[in-house]
Amino acid sequence: MTTDLQSPAQVPKRVLVLRYSQTGQLDAVTDRLIAPLRTDPALSLTELRLVPQTPFPCPWPLLRFFDAFPESAHLAPGPLQPLALSSDERFDLVILPWQVWFLAPSQPITAFLQHPLAARVLRGVPVVSVIACRNMWMLAFDKLRGLLEGCGARLIDNVVLTDPGPTWATFITTPRWLLTGRRNAFWGMPAAGLNAAQIEGCARFGHALRAALARGDERGSGPLLAGLGAVRADARLYVSEKAGTRSFYLWGKLIRAVGGAGSAARQPLVALYVLFLIVLILTVVPISMTVQALARPWCRGWLHRIRAQYELPSGSATASDAPAASDRCPPP
Template identity: 30%
Template structure:
């Protein structure tokens, strides 16, 4: 009997809901599924506090691993045909639990020479994180064969307001009773079973090449918004400066407060200005933007 392993981490349970939908077709086909939920030695709070949320920034962005509890021995002893890596993004990077797993010694054993499908549930800025995941998978000598990125499809600034409400209260309900629901919509969570069905066909054929990702893109499992792609590249450069200065700085707490203020200004003041400039100059960069989109969609 074929066996697959799902490696995941989820605070609110949103990603676990996505995973459950994704694996449903595998379960119906009688494929054995193991779930490995990454557990931190020191867990992150949910709902978040201000201090914990901003405090996670330097280590998330600089991809500094933190101790995780050892994986069950039985997972290391089994021979999996496929691994599903379900992850969320923290500060344009794989979340600390996912990064810590990918940098662990057991990830090396588990992922060696294995086909991997990445499945993410994020607000809407996941592209640079996926590039970082691609590198980590390469370091573990795994083969990325497919990627599905589910996001909050509401306007960027709306999703900022609603996700803050969700992450800081722990309630995935309407902010002030009037805003749309935060996070990945229920419809999109349920759509994950469609991608699971496609992935299952490829598992059964045991050939992935580029065909799987092509089908995922056609079925809108990956949607690239050009402005957000460009915003991510810019934000990455600035985040690197902030994270490098803050990490291990004796004024860390004060600097994190400055970063909090900076983030606020960047989102509410700078981003709308950059947005206008982006669309005014869009025709001049059209070819480059299309090339960047193809790269971000690919595995």
């Protein structure tokens, strides 16, 4: 006896991939990560590109760039264009690549997660977060986690890719890239952004997700990307992130009280904040980093706890971290 109905094993699992990339770097990461999923006939990918109603420029004019920070810091983004997604669609997994804007999730990602549709589509669905940023992401991750919890989603993995250049150099190379569009190496400075090996290495996450979906592991509560070195948290940056987040929040509150995003009335305050930030980076930040370095020997336990906290759920361990057979304790 034959039937036209597919058995549950034959129904492709559905994966939603959210997309917003300003410079194209996050698109390259996403393409490499989902490449193994695209070729699997047992999976059906839906790629949803988020388009702000008022597009963000790239490269940014200086004041336009800093005019985006009050709404970013306060999780009050501009609206998106209508989403090509219906509220009755159901997915087995969501892949969420995102950028960090002013120590918060980018405005388009925040706008999506605050959209009524997100709560209906993401409720109960496992989510894999994928971050590509300069180097500070921990407090932004806290905010993203809160937004996902508000949607009822299950955050099961987090992948973090950061600029491999020295922190001091990225203070120059990243703004140069965002404000001029030039990311090449210059004057002894490294190229801005992720390198080709980091992007190419994202394929391992795609292969792991494909295998996990085939086994049905997404229905469990554990991570799917453990043992792949998905995230390494630099706890030494935590204090700087706390200070920067507070600064963006307080100045953002003041600037938003003067006028809405893009309004002429608040541009003098935005310009004043740019000057304030430059002075801060040139004076207070070096002193703060020196004090933190001197205090680090007495803070090792606290730093270890911060690192452990933010490396959840996927972890920094890799297969090479496992002890060799000769190093393991013999059975009793």
